[in-house]
Amino acid sequence: MDWIDRWVQNSSRALAQNTSRRSLLKRLGTVLVGASAVPLLPVARASDNAKSAVPESGDPNSCDYWRYCAIDGFLCGCCGGSMNSCPPGTEMSPITWIGTCHNPEDGKSYIVSYNDCCGKSSCGNCLCTRSEGDKPIYRMDASNDINWCLGTESSLYHCTVAVVVGKALEQRE
Ligand code: ABN
Secondary structure, eight states: OOHHHHHHHHHHHHHHHHOOHHHHHHHHHHHHHHHHHSOOSOOOOOOOTTGGGOOOOSOTTSTTSGGGTTOEEEBGGGTTSBTTBOOTTOEEOSSOEEEEEEETTTTEEEEEEEEEEESSSOOOSSEEEOOTTOOOTTSGGGOOOSOOOOSSSOOOEEEEEEEEEEEOOOOOO
């Protein structure tokens, strides 16, 4: 008999001898529950994709900075993080508010994702509420006055980062 056949036969025998039906079901259950803990849906993690291509000018800790055209929150650069990274001890929310901002450096428009950093109480520094394109809170789908600390371990809001996701399509005249 082939060694693979022998190996499978021996393993099956050993499994049958050493495992009761109940413990087999228990193991199967553990594997199924474990597998369900692995996130099935891909979540777009914010990373500054267009970073190398985006010319920057100005002070990223100032509310006037071009990326903040639609932001509503405390600037993470004033809270121990940076314009596109959360301060230590906080977690970036995967659910975000999106804006389209004009970059004066190259005259192009970029899609900017405003991710809340979560897990610590409000930072309190550099509040910036420019809110371009924002609608009142009763239009939840189009309002940025919302705590986006959803899908994170903690729902405590700390500050907001502005991550350039990509170039916006040019509008036809
Ligand atoms: N997205 C910033 C924010 C957090 C809490 C409350 C309002 C706005």
